Amino acid sequence: MLGRKSPRTSHGASAVVTGAGSGIGAAFAAELARRGGAVVCSDIDEAAATATADGITAHGGRAIPIHCDVSQYDDVAELAAKSQSWFGGPPSLVINNAGVGAGGMPVGEVPLDDWRWTLGVNLWGPIHGCHVFAPILREAEPSKPPRGIINVASAAAFGAAPGMAAYNVSKAGVLSLSETLAAELSGSGVKVTVLCPTFVKTNIVESGRITAESTELAARLMRWTGFSPDKVARICLDAHDRGDLYCMPQWDAKIGWNIKRLAPGAYTRAVGLISRAGLP
8 A cells, every 4th residue: 555654663572682782782772672672682791781681671671681692503592482481472573683893814814713703603693593583483473563684784795895804705695695585585574674884883893803903994984984883773773664675874885885786896996906005
């Protein structure tokens, strides 16, 4: 029907957020609580998850912390079981947000252990999350609240900046996973959104496996051009409510996405030239 608004998945949601101990994940959890939701705050750092949940409950919201290492399937399966027990039924929104940073060395010099660690969290985390939760959301009764999945990727998914191979590959996989999942869930009532920000003011640089030079550069760019996690969470949840598949909250991500799609060869050559010139 023309003019009919899409149901707002983010309002009054029974939400599961991974990586909710800090950064974008904590911002998602807090914003969902402000929108009347009940939030499972999951993180590998249980103390951080507890701090996020306590902050929500201190302001009258509903939240609990659950420890979860998203790189481990059994942890994610247990997260689903505990979440459904607390909600008294299936969740209505799952945000696969947990992620780590890695970069600063070219392919061939990046330790294979860094590849495994990065892909384990950034790619296998969302794979485990979608594998476990997509069937639960798909099979929920149509009378239940609107349902959705948000996967947190990055502009690195299509930006392919040199020296960031493991991170780029992990986020490109999340982008493809989200596109595939959206096609598979079309018509099911389950919406899918993939978040692709550029720089966000979080602690991912300090807590990742990134060379000192790259850490310093990324920190400067976050200070100069980065959005706050709260702003990114609000923009993404609003985009998800509209039924948008892609959410690119910053103008530089949108420009890079369009140039890459229109002229991929020229884009890649330009990125290489900029990198060799020593520019961000």
